Amino acid sequence: MGQTINGLLRRHGLLLAFLVFLGGVAVNADAFLTLGNILDVLRQVSITGMMALGVTFVVLTGRLDLSVGSMLTLLTVIVVDQHNVAGPFLAIVMTLLAGLALGAFNGLLVGFVGLNSLIVTLAMLSFLQGLVLFYSGGSNVNIANAQETWFKVFGRGDFLGLPVPVIVFLMGAVIAGFVLQFTTFGRRIYGVGGNETASIFSGIDARWTVFWAYVVSGLTTGVAAIIMGSRVMGAQNTIGQGYELTVLAGVILGGTSLLGGSGSIWRTVIGISMLGFIQNGLLLLGFAYYVQWLVTWAVIIIAVWIDLGAKRGRIFA
Amino acid sequence: MMDDVILKVEAITKTFPGVKALDDVSFDIRRGEVHALVGENGAGKSTLMKALAGLHKPDSGQIVYQGVPTEVAGPLDARQKGILLIHQELSLSPELSVAENIYLGAWPTNRFGVLKKRELRRNASAALEALGCGFGPDVRVGTLSVAMQQMVEIARAEAFSANVVIFDEPTASLTDTEKDQLFHTIRGLKARGVGIVYISHKMDEIFDITDRITVLRDGQVQGTVETGETDLNHVTRMMIGRTLDSFFVKAKxxxxxxxxxxxxxxxxxxxxxxxxxxxxxxxxxxxxxxxxxxxxxxxxxxxxxxxxxxxxxxxxxxxxxxxxxxxxxxxMALVPESRKEQGLVLMMGGRENTSLPHLRLFSELSLMNRTKELATFEKYRSALSIKTTGPDQAVSQLSGGNQQKFVLAKWLCADPxxxxxxxxxxxxxxxxxxxxxxxxxxxxxxxxxxxxxxxxxxxxxxxxxxxxxxxxxxxxxxxxxxxxxxxxxxxxxxxxxxxxxxx
Incomplete structure (x- = not known):
């Protein structure tokens, strides 16, 4: 019996701590466990969550994608701006294509040129932020006919009582999870992330595998940008700032290894949702906005520590 | 005669989750002898050596060193006590000089913690000369060959006046000439009264250089024999519990x-x-x-x-x-030289490793066919008698032999x-x-x-x-x-x- 509890704590310690936190918040803030609040959290999570799906592909190959924050800003500016110029349908198509192209560019530099992914995507983060200002001329853009356009459904709509962005996110998660678990592409991702050399010796082209992982990341960021543009009905020049870290935090919190080869989509969904509820709970408890960041990263360090400690059987290195 | 014994292992037991790695193991090392430790993979040799070097703490039993029950706190402590472990994978820092590596972690410093470079160089030179190394103390270790790097590790034996030196598969990546040099060095250490433990899979080496052989099987000592009074057949029988009728079969x-x-x-x-x-x-x-x-x-x-x-x-x-x-x-199929680096994705199970080179054969329209994967896995598990708990047990948990069988399975399953x-x-x-x-x-x-x-x-x-x-x-x-x-x-x-x- 004692052993079972010990094992449970070790395997699901983080989840249990999270449930305790939820309970604590629920007792102190009545609004926390209401359907409205939960749907609000999920609605917020749907944007970072959507991005985290693609970033999970990249992280599973043993690489990083820090460019998604600025990429979200740029793509949101594009979808909002083009909505006014070309109409909602073409704006969506262009945004997705731009996302694919940006992902492909990252993939080219990391996969085929072989540059370090941290450097490439950090540079892209900065470069795309510059491109945003160049594109928008420094001013914020807004959707002109916000009340009439059907475009609003992605960020604001409901379907069968569920927010449309949440449905889009969950559908994305199911597809991404399916691809990783059941297709040859998924298997190649895990192979390259788990042991790149052995995968090359098994006839897998690691360059293309990495390339496509970044393309997926660009695509999911494109979808996230559509939800974001639709929800805000406009785009500030800094709308995606810091999102790259939230996304990465969610992936890590879920337990996907930064070394590659181990992790999954459902882990990311859980990680990013936990993050959403923690941040929301802190707000409801009356903490200032910045406290979220202190707590978030403390939680991540502790989570990674617990995980590592359980694996090696020691607390310290 | 008892004075001859420099180090004695008394009834050491060490358990890992699910395995008894060492079960009541006792043996002793005498001054000036080369003592072979042999056994199949997983027999407990490495665990025993790590216990001696302070990397593992035994559950019970003790180590008697120079007649005194001793606790070894870690590799550096072991080294300072005069017990030196020379690993299969060398523990050197390629960017540091030979001298700095010899004294790695135990550098002579003055009371302000500043490195005494001259003393370091002088002591290192003396150690290198005693071994007859053809390189000086200032060379960067990364520029040396594997054999020379091994000499740097052996130089630690001189520098710390080691009483016991443990070699773990020392010839794994040496040429024959380099091996002869190594044996020459080992004989020199032996002549000066150092007790040497020699772990190897290579039987010819063991019969060439050792004085006594201790055989381990499944964490237990099967016996210690004088090398001169035994033969390959006998030792092999002790190792695997049966005789091999013939080692090699040639195809018609x-x-x-x-x-x-x-x-x-x-x-x-x-x-x-x-x-x-x-x-x-x-x-x-x-x-x-x-x-x-x-x-x-x-x-x-x-x-x-x-x-x-x-x-x-x-x-x-x-x-x-x-x-x-x-x-x-x-x-075409290639079973590569290094199964851990080139052959397998260690965190995957046997099933996924087996299908990895042939994803197209194991899929339709890019969808993996799990049934087919499982059937192939089971086929080779029984054909090659691979010991694994199931299709998704990470191959990192398997012994070297079973891992290698999965590398074979992953190539054989597509009829090369x-x-x-x-x-x-x-x-x-x-x-x-x-x-x-x-x-x-x-x-x-x-x-x-x-x-x-x-x-x-x-x-x-x-x-x-x-x-x-x-x-x-x-x-x-x-x-x-x-x-x-x-x-x-x-x-x-x-x-x-x-x-x-x-x-």
């Missing part, structure tokens, strides 16, 4: 059409003008020392490396140098026409070793062309129909049934090295 020499021909393959700085061919049903051995270019040649044929020049013929017609994907699709085995039995236990030798013969008799690379001469002679000797990137001699012998092989390789040195 019935050859079919040519499968692969290599003509003038060259890669600058690696190998030059390599030509050979191999037929259906034939086992071609590639013998040579580490660094002779054997692995580079086969990796180039397989497409992992690029060649500068040369032609390949597959089943009689010329082909472009392939990518690994094309090689696999043609029916040519299989290249690069050091297929390196670092695996005797039982798995003979199973793999038998398999090689079976495959050839089924009509596969087989290329076997090995630096173990008995192995390459035992399984091959023809043998090519390689040295310094070139094929220097070819031997067939009539003239295949250890002497001829040694002659070919060493004669050529002499020539190269003279030129």
């Amino acid at each position: 020499p019935e050859f079919g059409a040519e499968v692969l021909r290599v003509d003038g393959l060259s890669k600058h700085g690696h190998f030059r003008n390599v030509s050979f061919s191999v037929r259906e049903g034939e086992v071609l051995g590639l013998y040579g020392l580490v660094g002779a270019g054997r692995s580079e040649v086969v990796e180039t044929i397989f497409g992992v490396r690029k060649a500068d020049d040369g032609k390949l013929f597959w089943k009689g017609s010329e082909i472009d140098l392939p990518t690994p994907r094309q090689s696999i699709d043609m029916g 026409k040519l299989i290249i085995l690069d050091e297929p039995t390196r670092g695996i236990d005797v039982g798995s070793k003979s199973a793999i030798h038998k398999l090689i013969a079976e495959l050839a008799e089924q009509g596969l062309a087989v290329i076997v690379i090995s630096s173990e001469m008995p192995e390459v002679l035992g399984v091959s129909h023809r043998v090519l000797a390689m040295s310094e990137g070139a094929v220097v001699a070819a031997f067939e049934e009539g003239n295949m012998s250890e002497e001829n092989l040694i002659d070919a390789v060493s004669h050529h090295q002499g020539e190269a040195a003279a030129a």
Whole structure:
């Protein structure tokens, strides 16, 4: 019996701590466990969550994608701006294509040129932020006919009582999870992330595998940008700032290894949702906005520590 | 006589979750003796050595060092007490100098913590000279060869006046000349009264250099014998609990059409003008020392490396140098030299590792066919008698022999026409070793062309129909049934090295 509890704590310690936190918040803030609040959290999570799906592909190959924050800003500016110029349908198509192209560019530099992914995507983060200002001329853009356009459904709509962005996110998660678990592409991702050399010796082209992982990341960021543009009905020049870290935090919190080869989509969904509820709970408890960041990263360090400690059987290195 | 014993292990037991790695193990090391520790993989040799070096804390039992029960806190503590472990993987810092590495973590400093460089250099020089090393204390370790790096580790024995030195598979990546030098050094240590523990899979070395042999099996000591009073058969029987009737089985020499021909393959700085061919049903051995270019040649044929020049013929017609994907699709298989780095994705299970090179065969419209994967996994699990708890047990948890069987399974499951085995039995236990030798013969008799690379001469002679000797990137001699012998092989390789040195 004692052993079972010990094992449970070790395997699901983080989840249990999270449930305790939820309970604590629920007792102190009545609004926390209401359907409205939960749907609000999920609605917020749907944007970072959507991005985290693609970033999970990249992280599973043993690489990083820090460019998604600025990429979200740029793509949101594009979808909002083009909505006014070309109409909602073409704006969506262009945004997705731009996302694919940006992902492909990252993939080219990391996969085929072989540059370090941290450097490439950090540079892209900065470069795309510059491109945003160049594109928008420094001013914020807004959707002109916000009340009439059907475009609003992605960020604001409901379907069968569920927010449309949440449905889009969950559908994305199911597809991404399916691809990783059941297709040859998924298997190649895990192979390259788990042991790149052995995968090359098994006839897998690691360059293309990495390339496509970044393309997926660009695509999911494109979808996230559509939800974001639709929800805000406009785009500030800094709308995606810091999102790259939230996304990465969610992936890590879920337990996907930064070394590659181990992790999954459902882990990311859980990680990013936990993050959403923690941040929301802190707000409801009356903490200032910045406290979220202190707590978030403390939680991540502790989570990674617990995980590592359980694996090696020691607390310290 | 008791005074002779420098270190004594008394009834040590160590359990890991699910395994009793050491079970009531006792043995002793005398001054000036070389004491072999042998056993199959997983017998407990490494655990025992790690307990001596303070990396593992035993559950019970004690270590008596120089007559006193002693607790070893860690590798550095062990070193300062005079117990030195020289690992299979060397524990050196490539960016630091030889002197800094010899005293790694125990540098002489003044009371402000500043390194006493002159003292460090002087002491290191003395240690290097005592061993007769051909390099000075200021060389950066990363620029030295593996053998020289090993000498740096051995120099620690001098520097810390070690009483006990433990060698863990010291010759794994040494050439024959380097091995002789190492043995010379070991004999020097021995003459000065150092007690030496020698762990190795290579039986010829053990009979060459050791005085006593202790055999471990499943974490228990099977016995300690005087090397001079025993023989290979007896020791092997103690190790595996049965005798091996014969180590090698050779396939019947019935050859079919040519499968692969290599003509003038060259890669600058690696190998030059390599030509050979191999037929259906034939086992071609590639013998040579580490660094002779054997692995580079086969990796180039397989497409992992690029060649500068040369032609390949597959089943009689010329082909472009392939990518690994094309090689696999043609029916080529490469069991690489390093199964952990090149052969397997360690965190995957046997099922996923087996299908990894043939994702297209195991899928329809890009969807993985799990049923087919499982069927193949089960087929090879029983055919090769692989010990694993299930299709998804991470292969990292398996023994070396079982891992290697999965590397074989992942290639055999797609019915290759040519299989290249690069050091297929390196670092695996005797039982798995003979199973793999038998398999090689079976495959050839089924009509596969087989290329076997090995630096173990008995192995390459035992399984091959023809043998090519390689040295310094070139094929220097070819031997067939009539003239295949250890002497001829040694002659070919060493004669050529002499020539190269003279030129």
